[in-house]
Amino acid sequence: MADVPLRVISANSASERRITPSWSITTLKAKLEPITGVPPSAQRLSLKASGGSNTIHVEAADEDNTRLSSFPLAPYAELHVGDTRPPGARPNYTDTSGVDKYVMPEEEYEKKTDSVLAWKKTQKLGRFDPNAPSHEQVRLEALEQEVRQRGIKVGKRCRIGGEDTRRGVVKYVGEVKQIPNGIGQWVGVQLDEPVGKNDGSIDGSRYWGEPSTMKHGVFVRPERVEVGDFPPVNDLEDLEEI
Numbered sequence: 457m458a459d460v461p462l463r464v465i466s467a468n469s470a471s472e473r474r475i476t477p478s479w480s481i482t483t484l485k486a487k488l489e490p491i492t493g494v495p496p497s498a499q500r501l502s503l504k505a506s507g508g509s510n511t512i513h514v515e516a517a518d519e520d521n522t523r524l525s526s527f528p529l530a531p532y533a534e535l536h537v538g539d540t541r542p543p544g545a546r547p548n549y550t551d552t553s554g555v556d557k558y559v560m561p562e563e564e565y566e567k568k569t570d571s572v573l574a575w576k577k578t579q580k581l582g583r584f585d586p587n588a589p590s591h592e593q594v595r596l597e598a599l600e601q602e603v604r605q606r607g608i609k610v611g612k613r614c615r616i617g618g619e620d621t622r623r624g625v626v627k628y629v630g631e632v633k634q635i636p637n638g639i640g641q642w643v644g645v646q647l648d649e650p651v652g653k654n655d656g657s658i659d660g661s662r663y664w665g666e667p668s669t670m671k672h673g674v675f676v677r678p679e680r681v682e683v684g685d686f687p688p689v690n691d692l693e694d695l696e697e698i
Contacts, residue, residue, distance in 0.1 A: 457476075457477045457478065457525060459474040459475060459476050459477075460474065460475050460477060460529040460530070460531055461473070461474050461475075461531050461532055462474075462475050462529070462531075462532065462533055462534070462535045463506075463532060463533070463534045463535065464488065464491060464492070464535050464537065465534055465535065465536050465537065466491075466492035466493070466494060466536070466537040466538075466539070467539060468492065468493055468549050468550065469491060469492055469493075471491065472532075473491070473535075475524060475529060475535070476524070477523065477524045477525035477529055478523055478524070478525065479523065479524050480519065480520055480521060480522060480523060480524070481501070481514060481515070481516060481519035481520075481522050481524065482496070482519045482520045484501070484514075484524060485499050485501070485519075488501075488537055492537045493547065493549060494537055494538075494539045494541075498539055498540045498541045499537055499538070499539070499540075500513075500515075500537075500538035500539075500540050501513070501514035501515065501535065501536070501537060501538075502514060502535075502536045502538070503527060503528065503529070503533055503534070503535055503536075504533060504534040504536060505528075505530050505533045505534075506530065506531075506532045506533055506534065511536075512527060512528065514527055514535075592639060595639070595640055596639065596640045596641075599640040599641040599677070599678055600640075600641055602641070602677075602678035602679055603629060603641050603643070603678045606678055606679075606681060606682070606683055607683050608626060608629055608643055608678055608681055608683055609626060609629065609683075610626050610627060610628065610629060611625065611626060612625070612626045612683045613625060613626075613683070613684065613685065613686045613687065614626055614645060614681050614682055614683045614684065614686060615681075615682050615684075615686045616645060616647075616674065616676055616680055616681060616682075617676075617680050618682065620686075620689060621649065621651065621689070622647055622649075622651060622674075623647065623648050623686045623687075623688060623689060624645045624646050624647035624648050624672070624674075625645065625646050626643060626644070626645055626681070626683070627644045627645060627646045627656065627663070627664040627665070627673075628642075628643070628644030628656075628663045628664055628675075629641060629642075629643055629644070630642065632644075632658060632663070632675055633661075634658040634659040634661055635658070635675065641677075641678055642675045642676070642677065642678075643675065643676055643677070643678055643680075643681045644656065644663050644664060644673065644674070644675050645673070645674050645675075645676065645681070646664065646665065646672050646673060647672045647673070647674060648672075648688045648689065649672070650670040650671050650672050651671070652671045652672050652673045652674035653671060653673065653674050653675070654671055654673040654674070654675075655667060655668040655669075655670065655671060655672065655673050656672075656673040657673070658675070
């Protein structure tokens, strides 16, 4: 009997194989092990005709002597190879996290002339474009635009972070060089209550007011400032009363 082409499908592989009907089930399982990675003792075989819905299990009480010709081997039918082992006992052939990989040193990569990096340098793209604004410049412009869009100006009433307990008056708008890595616009606010971080000065540089032990001052980024009609909160008033 001529060999029959079948599509062998398992969790980790799929390929077309020619099956000899005179093989026993035991012989077939032995030949499937190097293809699927599933040991014969854990294989559960089933046949499914191409385009069909019926599934036939390929199994027998005596698999050493049961021939594949006993089953309806149709050309290009699907032979599914299941794995009866618990998931934790199955090798994961697709997980490469534990495999040692070569990582090219950055210095060596930068010297290559046939890399994407070299092409970007030649084409003056991205950070190699002399006319492109730097990340720092983009950040500065974004902060300045935030100040304009929010209408933040010295003398305006405001609140910080949407909290009514942190209302106050804008006292300063600009750079604060004493803040580490704090380039760009900052907003100095004199809070109504002493719940701030300073008295309007940082590291000996005063931006507004007089020296005080009460911490009414705070510096925040423009996106945290909401300008509007926010009068000082009177604890004696019921704010929810109309």
